Amino acid sequence: MFSLIQLPYAPDALEPIISARTLSFHHGKHLQAYVDNLNKLLPGTLFEGLPLEEIVRSAPAGPIFNNAGQILNHNLYFTQFKASEPAVQPGLTGHLIAQIESQWGTLDAFKAEFEAKGTGLFGSGWVWLAAAPDGSLQITQEPGAGNPLTRGFKPILTFDVWEHAYYLDWQNRRAAHLAALWPLLDWQVLEKRYIDD
């Protein structure tokens, strides 16, 4: 049985960029529903008892993949944030930042491409920063419940572009919402995802 992850911050910690009201629906209703659905779908199938990542890697397109993918994606999404900090942030360092700068030149150039790919994704889905086995990085657009781990990449960072992620706070302004998310990222979490096996 899978259960709903606990958020590692207070419900209002991401205000005003992600409101407590959005979090209460996104985490408490949408993610909870994916968890409940998967727990109903798994008994008696080949996927019962497998870790979430294994289900996402191996399930064919359909309800089990969709609900497992959405749980994995949201778990990675919600746990990459921390309480927003003042506008002036210390300089970022680490292997992940170094790799981003080596491929994109600057962190700002990377952010611009990431936002453009999230804004340009048609319909509901996710934009990802993912690492290949050799450590090189890619930005990928995944419709629906997609996750780059199905193609052998390690998922590092993701922005949710389903409307449920932003509509209460930003209405149709997806691009503005994505551009506002950067100060909420916990780069220590992202670095750990990048360097861990």
Ligand SMILES: [Fe+2]
């Ligand atoms: Fe979502």
